[in-house]
Amino acid sequence: MESIQYTLSQTRIPQAWYNVVPDLPKPMAPVLHPGTLKPIGPDDLAPLFPMSLILQEVSQERDIEIPGEVRQIYAQWRPSPLFRARRLEKALDTPARIYYKYEGVSPAGSHKPNTAVAQAYYNKKEGTKRLSTETGAGQWGSALAMACAFFGLECKVYMVRVSYDQKPYRRALMEAFGASVSPSPSNETESGRAILAKHPDSNGSLGIAISEAVEVAAKDPQTKYSLGSVLNHVLLHQTVIGQEAIEQMVLADDDPDVIVGCTGGGSNFAGLAMPYLGRKLKGKSKARLIAVEPSACPSLTKGRFTYDFGDTGHLTPLVKMHTLGSTFVPPGIHAGGLRYHGMAPLVSHTMDLGLIEASSVQQLDAFAAGVQFARAEGIIPAPEASHAIAGAISEAVRAKKEGKRTTILFGLSGHGHFDMQSYISYQAGKLQNYDYPAEEIAMALAGLPAVG
Numbered sequence: 001m002e003s004i005q006y007t008l009s010q011t012r013i014p015q016a017w018y019n020v021v022p023d024l025p026k027p028m029a030p031v032l033h034p035g036t037l038k039p040i041g042p043d044d045l046a047p048l049f050p051m052s053l054i055l056q057e058v059s060q061e062r063d064i065e066i067p068g069e070v071r072q073i074y075a076q077w078r079p080s081p082l083f084r085a086r087r088l089e090k091a092l093d094t095p096a097r098i099y100y101k102y103e104g105v106s107p108a109g110s111h112k113p114n115t116a117v118a119q120a121y122y123n124k125k126e127g128t129k130r131l132s133t134e135t136g137a138g139q140w141g142s143a144l145a146m147a148c149a150f151f152g153l154e155c156k157v158y159m160v161r162v163s164y165d166q167k168p169y170r171r172a173l174m175e176a177f178g179a180s181v182s183p184s185p186s187n188e189t190e191s192g193r194a195i196l197a198k199h200p201d202s203n204g205s206l207g208i209a210i211s212e213a214v215e216v217a218a219k220d221p222q223t224k225y226s227l228g229s230v231l232n233h234v235l236l237h238q239t240v241i242g243q244e245a246i247e248q249m250v251l252a253d254d255d256p257d258v259i260v261g262c263t264g265g266g267s268n269f270a271g272l273a274m275p276y277l278g279r280k281l282k283g284k285s286k287a288r289l290i291a292v293e294p295s296a297c298p299s300l301t302k303g304r305f306t307y308d309f310g311d312t313g314h315l316t317p318l319v320k321m322h323t324l325g326s327t328f329v330p331p332g333i334h335a336g337g338l339r340y341h342g343m344a345p346l347v348s349h350t351m352d353l354g355l356i357e358a359s360s361v362q363q364l365d366a367f368a369a370g371v372q373f374a375r376a377e378g379i380i381p382a383p384e385a386s387h388a389i390a391g392a393i394s395e396a397v398r399a400k401k402e403g404k405r406t407t408i409l410f411g412l413s414g415h416g417h418f419d420m421q422s423y424i425s426y427q428a429g430k431l432q433n434y435d436y437p438a439e440e441i442a443m444a445l446a447g448l449p450a451v452g
């Protein structure tokens with residue numbers, strides 16, 4: 001039999017998260033206070049996050065130990081499997097070898113529990129009673145709801161309106177885990193009411209939902225805010241993915257030439273790619289690292305690398321990132337987790353340094369790739385993950401044209417079992433591509449904060 005599965009035993013769950021920051025050739029730009037435009041300190045973030053996470057956010061340590069209690073919970077689904085997509089290779093008739101690291105085996109169905117469990121753990125330890133958060137497609141909200149249930153924390157989720165309507169079963173899952181879920185923009189917060197006053201039928205966006213969740217945490221000393229992507233500590237927690245993949249690729253006796261991940265805020269891509277970038281910087285890997293984003297929300301490929309707010313209501317500090325402007329509300333594509341105006345500062349910084357590449361994919365091409373993958377491999381991918389599949393397939397097609405035996409590794413960040421309505425719409429020919437929303441993005445970029 002040919003091998004298609006490369007699995008590690010529970011003892012191989014990484015002992016530490018890998019922080020690439022100290023290995024980078026140039027430091028990242030500091031996070032600024034929006035009033036003073038001076039770098040912020042840990043105390044500025046204390047109303048929102050527990051101190052352990054704030055310290056991880058600015059850490060210069062390369063290896064940050066994973067607490068035993070967190071590793072014990074990881075053991076329920078980690079190490080996650082790495083597969084060789086032999087049937088997809090055959091379907092594509094490519095000489096390329098295609099591997100995927102599958103995060104859909106987590107109980108919530110994606111990579112998001114890797115950080116949700118860690119964030120709930122540190123919050124519980126520091127006395128937080130309730131966590132507030134945003135969610136796009138609902139993957140992050142269900143991961144945090146599950147983690148809160150494990151640690152006895154209350155969980156309040158603002159779910160982007162369009163996804164709330166498109167994905168009722170994700171909401172049901174969050175509620176089954178004990179969370180309280182409201183569609184965003186909501187009438188519960190000043191930020192939500194301000195948007196509804198101007199746009200009563202707003203689809204919502206991650207930027208708006210973040211404002212609502214941050215506002216709730218800032219006003220209640222018992223509540224802290226939890227973010228599912230973008231920040232350094234979130235990307236850090238995801239590095240278990242890449243560290244395991246490195247060991248599994250050794251088991252496969254292969255080494256990736258190309259690594260592909262989808263990017264919304266950048267966390268699953270960074271989780272897979274940053275441990276490889278660390279090796280690359282030490283001369284131990286030659287892999288190209290490719291981030292794939294939706295053409296309807298192309299922060300890395302068309303955004304500006306500059307300081308911007310992380311949210312639409314302008315409650316967060318200013319971070320230097322690739323952005324389409326914090327007031328940009330992306331079209332209602334079904335990959336709800338990719339509808340974010342910005343990109344993780346760490347991913348943006350590595351892009352600016354030329355250490356990673358980016359490309360964009362239209363909605364219909366992403367679904368076509370997802371369906372092709374499902375028919376070959378049997379896994380229904382989340383629409384977000386289908387962007388990575390589309391990226392991997394185009395690399396495999398290129399390998400065929402060039403007659404090269406390229407090794408491709410991509411991140412399959414989650415399953416699409418709660419996204420079947422979007423597959424129904426796709427099969428019925430009801431989904432559409434969206435042109436690059438140039439005018440709206442130009443307007444949003446015109447409103448960027450002035451940082452000298």
Ligand SMILES: Cc1ncc(COP(=O)(O)O)c(C=O)c1O
Pocket residue numbers: 110111136137138139140228229230262263264265266267268269336337338382384385413414415
């Ligand atoms: C399955 C899945 N993949 C990818 C993403 C994008 O987020 P990130 O770029 O932080 O990995 C999401 C976000 O909700 C998701 O649910």
